[in-house]
Amino acid sequence: MSLNPEHLKEERSQLWRAELRSKIKNKERMFIPRVKMPELAPALRVKHQDKEVNMGLLLDQALTEASRCMDCVNPTCIEGCPVNINIPKFIKYIEQGDILQAAATLKETNALPAVCGRVCPQEKQCEARCFYVDKTDKPAVAIGHLERFAADYERNSGKTNIPFTAKSNGIKVATVGSGPAALSFAGDMVKAGYDVTVFEALHEIGGVLKYGIPEFRLPNSVVDFELDILKRMGVKFETNYIVGRTATFDDLREEGYQGFFIASGAGLPRFMEIPGENYNGILSSNEYLTRVNLMGAASDAMDTPIFKGKYVAVIGGGNTAMDSVRTALRLGAHRAMIIYRRSEAEMPARIEEVKHAKEEGVEFMTLCNPLEYFADEKGHVNGMRLNRMGLGEPDASGRRRPMPIDGSEFELDVDLVVVAVGVSPNPLVPSCLPDLKVTTWGTIVVDEDKMQSSISEMFAGGDIVRGGATVILAMGDGRKAAENMDLYLQNKLSSLTQK
Amino acid sequence: MNEILSKTYFSDKVVQLVVENRLIAKSRKPGNFVMIRIGEDGERFPLTISDADPVKGTITLVVQIMGVSSSKLVALEPGDSITDLVGPLGKPTHIARVGTLLAAGGGVGVAPLLPIVEAYKKAGNRVITVIAARNKDLIILEDEISKWSDELIIMTDDGSYGRQGLVTAGMEEIILREKIDECIVIGPAIMMKFASILTRKYAIPTQASLNSIMVDGTGMCGACRVSVGGKTKFTCVDGPEFDAHQVDFDEMLMRLGGYVQEERKAAEIYSQKL
Numbered sequence: 001m002s003l004n005p006e007h008l009k010e011e012r013s014q015l016w017r018a019e020l021r022s023k024i025k026n027k028e029r030m031f032i033p034r035v036k037m038p039e040l041a042p043a044l045r046v047k048h049q050d051k052e053v054n055m056g057l058l059l060d061q062a063l064t065e066a067s068r069c070m071d072c073v074n075p076t077c078i079e080g081c082p083v084n085i086n087i088p089k090f091i092k093y094i095e096q097g098d099i100l101q102a103a104a105t106l107k108e109t110n111a112l113p114a115v116c117g118r119v120c121p122q123e124k125q126c127e128a129r130c131f132y133v134d135k136t137d138k139p140a141v142a143i144g145h146l147e148r149f150a151a152d153y154e155r156n157s158g159k160t161n162i163p164f165t166a167k168s169n170g171i172k173v174a175t176v177g178s179g180p181a182a183l184s185f186a187g188d189m190v191k192a193g194y195d196v197t198v199f200e201a202l203h204e205i206g207g208v209l210k211y212g213i214p215e216f217r218l219p220n221s222v223v224d225f226e227l228d229i230l231k232r233m234g235v236k237f238e239t240n241y242i243v244g245r246t247a248t249f250d251d252l253r254e255e256g257y258q259g260f261f262i263a264s265g266a267g268l269p270r271f272m273e274i275p276g277e278n279y280n281g282i283l284s285s286n287e288y289l290t291r292v293n294l295m296g297a298a299s300d301a302m303d304t305p306i307f308k309g310k311y312v313a314v315i316g317g318g319n320t321a322m323d324s325v326r327t328a329l330r331l332g333a334h335r336a337m338i339i340y341r342r343s344e345a346e347m348p349a350r351i352e353e354v355k356h357a358k359e360e361g362v363e364f365m366t367l368c369n370p371l372e373y374f375a376d377e378k379g380h381v382n383g384m385r386l387n388r389m390g391l392g393e394p395d396a397s398g399r400r401r402p403m404p405i406d407g408s409e410f411e412l413d414v415d416l417v418v419v420a421v422g423v424s425p426n427p428l429v430p431s432c433l434p435d436l437k438v439t440t441w442g443t444i445v446v447d448e449d450k451m452q453s454s455i456s457e458m459f460a461g462g463d464i465v466r467g468g469a470t471v472i473l474a475m476g477d478g479r480k481a482a483e484n485m486d487l488y489l490q491n492k493l494s495s496l497t498q499k
Numbered sequence: 500m501n502e503i504l505s506k507t508y509f510s511d512k513v514v515q516l517v518v519e520n521r522l523i524a525k526s527r528k529p530g531n532f533v534m535i536r537i538g539e540d541g542e543r544f545p546l547t548i549s550d551a552d553p554v555k556g557t558i559t560l561v562v563q564i565m566g567v568s569s570s571k572l573v574a575l576e577p578g579d580s581i582t583d584l585v586g587p588l589g590k591p592t593h594i595a596r597v598g599t600l601l602a603a604g605g606g607v608g609v610a611p612l613l614p615i616v617e618a619y620k621k622a623g624n625r626v627i628t629v630i631a632a633r634n635k636d637l638i639i640l641e642d643e644i645s646k647w648s649d650e651l652i653i654m655t656d657d658g659s660y661g662r663q664g665l666v667t668a669g670m671e672e673i674i675l676r677e678k679i680d681e682c683i684v685i686g687p688a689i690m691m692k693f694a695s696i697l698t699r700k701y702a703i704p705t706q707a708s709l710n711s712i713m714v715d716g717t718g719m720c721g722a723c724r725v726s727v728g729g730k731t732k733f734t735c736v737d738g739p740e741f742d743a744h745q746v747d748f749d750e751m752l753m754r755l756g757g758y759v760q761e762e763r764k765a766a767e768i769y770s771q772k773l
């Protein structure tokens with residue numbers, strides 16, 4: 001809808017937008033410097049697992065930043081957003097001071113704006129396609145910061161707007177999983193009048209948003225607030241429910257479910273399969289982050305235990321590795337180290353996370369690779385052996401291939417190791433659907449335009465299709481699946497009534 | 500949902516709970532387990548489904564009081580509900596007609612053994628069961644197990660009931676007496692280790708049901724990993740039953756002790772609160 005150029009043009013030509021544009025000359029707009037996100041000081045924030053590092057823009061900061069946006073005739077930024085937020089429209093509402101309208105605009109296409117404003121890799125998505133980046137040497141409009149601002153403002157205003165939902169059509173559909181893909185699907189389907197149930201295996205809704213991403217980047221209360229809106233729109237949530245196990249797909253079909261959206265994520269942690277990796281004190285990042293984020297293990301009041309390591313090595317260079325190493329610092333590590341086999345330039349983590357980690361005192365040991373772990377007499381890890389790596393020719397992924405350097409081995413004292421070298425798709429759903437087409441990596445095969453799988457009433461999206469991507473790509477999949485499942489079910493229905 | 504309908508003490512430390520959960524009662528198979536969490540500050544921990552009644556919509560759990568979580572569960576009374584209960588998890592036991600099965604259960608391991616013994620018996624096997632515990636009070640489910648066993652041998656460490664000796668003594672006696680086609684052992688890791696050494700000596704195929712430490716129980720964390728035949732496996736999704744002769748029990752024992760200090764501290768805090 002939002003991408004339709006006619007519609008965009010029409011909205012842009014509305015009087016209030018035209019007036020706003022004429023208020024400040026574009027030249028002047030271009031001279032306003034990009035806003036800086038206020039942050040908690042590193043020395044303070046490393047003491048708190050649950051204090052957010054980014055503090056959010058103040059009202060006047062947001063108003064000024066919003067006035068940088070040119071309200072372009074051809075807003076390329078929207079193309080960079082996987083859920084096609086009408087970016088100039090929401091930003092202009094902010095510039096006008098109508099923040100609640102800005103928030104409502106976000107929710108037209110994004111079920112989780114406060115989440116995306118915090119965790120989207122904006123620099124690679126919408127902001128990478130901003131006019132400023134494309135056509136000038138100035139930094140992009142801070143779209144993500146503004147998105148967060150509007151969503152937070154609405155949350156704190158007590159005047160939450162519940163998006164309009166069409167009259168119920170009585171058709172039952174289900175999601176498998178409750179991560180961002182499932183939630184955005186659920187939001188769109190409930191708007192279209194469907195009876196939507198979200199099934200989640202764990203005891204909390206939210207997928208990685210809850211068990212993976214830590215409080216200091218994404219407070220659970222923010223996620224819960226957005227979930228509450230979905231609830232008020234009529235989405236039903238079932239926790240402790242493993243589709244395929246607790247009940248089969250056939251059971252659910254019998255209960256009247258006509259469409260399924262599989263968004264079960266890429267939850268299976270990978271290990272390196274090197275000697276000593278099963279010693280105590282060596283955990284997957286999923287285990288480490290789940291204990292802390294989902295189970296609250298950092299607090300003594302909670303039953304779930306955690307190792308509070310003093311010398312912590314985190315293996316990997318993605319968001320998960322950064323979240324783990326920064327968590328370790330906050331739980332009292334003297335040394336918190338990132339061990340990554342390529343160089344910093346190749347790190348997949350968000351630039352912001354790397355920057356924050358460095359400010360907090362994380363040591364970056366790049367071009368290093370673990371070979372083996374050692375343990376004390378009780379089997380708890382107390383050291384590791386590594387070697388240094390050089391970069392060779394680019395490999396299939398285009399990144400230069402790391403090669404071990406002969407004779408470069410060295411040892412390191414560690415008492416906690418977090419392995420964050422990637423995840424594989426969750427095999428639970430494919431294993432109970434023999435007819436479902438999957439790739440050799442275990443991801444579900446879909447028709448990319450529709451997100452439809454080889455079983456026609458089953459659509460899929462997010463990490464179970466992409467094998468590990470981002471919140472916003474997962475949400476984009478959810479929207480696309482909702483649109484196409486709607487078409488599919490309506491077609492099926494009308495062909496039935498014709499007969 | 501998850502309401503406790505009845506609670507029976509088998510001993511001071513071992514309690515049987517019948518819990519309402521319509522869906523799991525219908526979908527569970529022998530060998531499956533559930534993950535449980537009690538209260539918002541609780542941890543997730545696994546318990547085997549020892550029995551189920553799909554008509555009444557109930558599952559039966561048998562829990563031994565170990566530390567904080569099992570104590571919290573046992574502190575619940577009929578009418579209370581379990582905060583979170585999810586399952587069925589794990590691969591079901593592969594039940595086949597093999598001839599003669601030797602089933603060995605130690606301590607609370609007898610509870611998960613019960614549905615397996617029943618299923619093997621129903622599949623037309625001869626079933627000989629050895630159950631063992633430290634003393635008479637810890638012997639559980641004797642009547643239920645005996646109903647599905649052609650022969651039942653009871654062993655206690657202190658000789659207070661049945662015969663005196665370890666589970667392996669009872670097992671070896673049977674093995675020497677007649678041809679055993681398959682063996683299954685469930686109990687404390689140390690018991691499974693020695694039972695497995697014994698059956699390897701006699702080359703009897705043996706399954707062991709491992710009780711590794713778990714967090715999610717759905718394959719997401721790797722806390723439950725064990726080495727089987729030199730490969731890392733996740734107990735919750737690849738097991739819990741494995742070829743006992745391939746399991747690295749020493750590593751498993753080491754990993755089970757991984758959080759001993761933290762658990763001891765938690766138990767102290769919990770007992771102060773009581």
Ligand SMILES: Cc1cc2nc3c(=O)[nH]c(=O)nc-3n(C[C@H](O)[C@H](O)[C@H](O)COP(=O)(O)OP(=O)(O)OC[C@H]3O[C@@H](n4cnc5c(N)ncnc54)[C@H](O)[C@@H]3O)c2cc1C
Binds near residue numbers: 264
């Ligand atoms: C630590 C960490 C940090 C990250 N940081 C960022 C970031 O800053 N920015 C960003 O864009 N991305 C980030 N990502 C990636 C992003 O979180 C994922 O790409 C995204 O969450 C994928 O969403 P999803 O909906 O596909 O699945 P998930 O969020 O993985 O959710 C899947 C859910 O399905 C449930 N499930 C699985 N099987 C079943 C079943 N059979 N029945 C019921 N439920 C089931 C699972 O329990 C899980 O809760 C991060 C990931 C991690 C792990």
Ligand SMILES: Cc1cc2nc3c(=O)[nH]c(=O)nc-3n(C[C@H](O)[C@H](O)[C@H](O)COP(=O)(O)OP(=O)(O)OC[C@H]3O[C@@H](n4cnc5c(N)ncnc54)[C@H](O)[C@@H]3O)c2cc1C
Binds near residue numbers: 562
């Ligand atoms: C597949 C499986 C099935 C099981 N079935 C049963 C059963 O039917 N009846 C029964 O009484 N027990 C069963 N157990 C063991 C039971 O889960 C533990 O005894 C229980 O978690 C102990 O928790 P606690 O807090 O009371 O004791 P704690 O003081 O925390 O721990 C005591 C010991 O229990 C083990 N343990 C601790 N936490 C966990 C955890 N999260 N997951 C697994 N083990 C843990 C450790 O060996 C620990 O040293 C099973 C375990 C597994 C893996």
Ligand code: SF4
Binds near residue numbers: 144
């Ligand atoms: S959702 Fe993400 S990509 Fe889309 S506009 Fe917001 S920050 Fe940019």
Ligand code: SF4
Binds near residue numbers: 070071077
């Ligand atoms: S491209 Fe940049 S300047 Fe243009 S509308 Fe989008 S955010 Fe505003």
Ligand code: FES
Binds near residue numbers: 715716734735
């Ligand atoms: S308990 Fe987490 S993977 Fe098995």
